[in-house]
Amino acid sequence: MPGGASTGTFLQGLERGLAVIRAFSAEARSLTLSEVARAVGITPATARRILLTLEELGYVRSDNRRFSLTPRVLALGWAYLSSLDLGELAGPFMEELSAKTRESCSIATLDLPDIVYVARVPTSRIMTVALGVGARLPAYPTSMGRVLLAGLPDDELTTYLDSLEAEPLTDRTTTAPDDLRATIAKARADGYALVDQELELGLRSIAAPIHNSRGRVIAALNVSAHASRSTPTSLCKDVLPHLQEAAAQITTALTHRGHL
Structure with missing residues (x-):
């Protein structure tokens, strides 16, 4: 004691x-x-x-x-994650990722029903909403949100989807619970999530998970690009390998620091 x-x-x-x-x-x-x-x-x-x-x-x-x-327990983990100064640790890897892809990149954690931005490296502004550390977005229409939701146990994911009142933010937004479950299952199987103009028209993003030493998803890293200079195919072919490499590097750095 x-x-x-x-x-x-x-x-x-x-x-x-x-x-x-x-x-x-x-x-x-x-x-x-x-x-x-x-x-x-x-x-x-x-x-x-x-x-x-x-x-x-x-x-x-x-x-x-x-x-x-219930998923509310994750709020206790968020208090821990916010104390890690994840942005400082991940900064060099995010800067390198942004330089390689020439696009903005961000890290977020899950605080249901939202994702919370904990680090961001912007390039040109491609969203109408200003994003910075502490900014919140709904989890369901975002690539980082779907990666983080894919990391939840099935019962917690079911509780979230059962209580969700998803709004069609654009004409491409997935809102039906069964369809959302399918996209989250795909993210879990693929190890990444790609969202095509579901949060905002003209914006595509792709995200990969950041794991702890036990394999649990604790954060997500994404790259966002304007639809005029990207396609879903180009994001998967040209951006995803760099994204997954950076996510793995951040996981390793956190582990070596003894945080996970």
């Missing part, structure tokens, strides 16, 4: 709440109250109070007798 326990500063309730969150995993995506109590080493009554508190706060949901995490 941390040293704060002996000074009266240690909050056992917080420790147990975090332990309950950590009890869920890819192998245990849903747990009964008894399973949580056993995994954490607490009484069922304590487990019940913690789970109901987490449910009221939106971090846990219940289905009959089983509990599971």
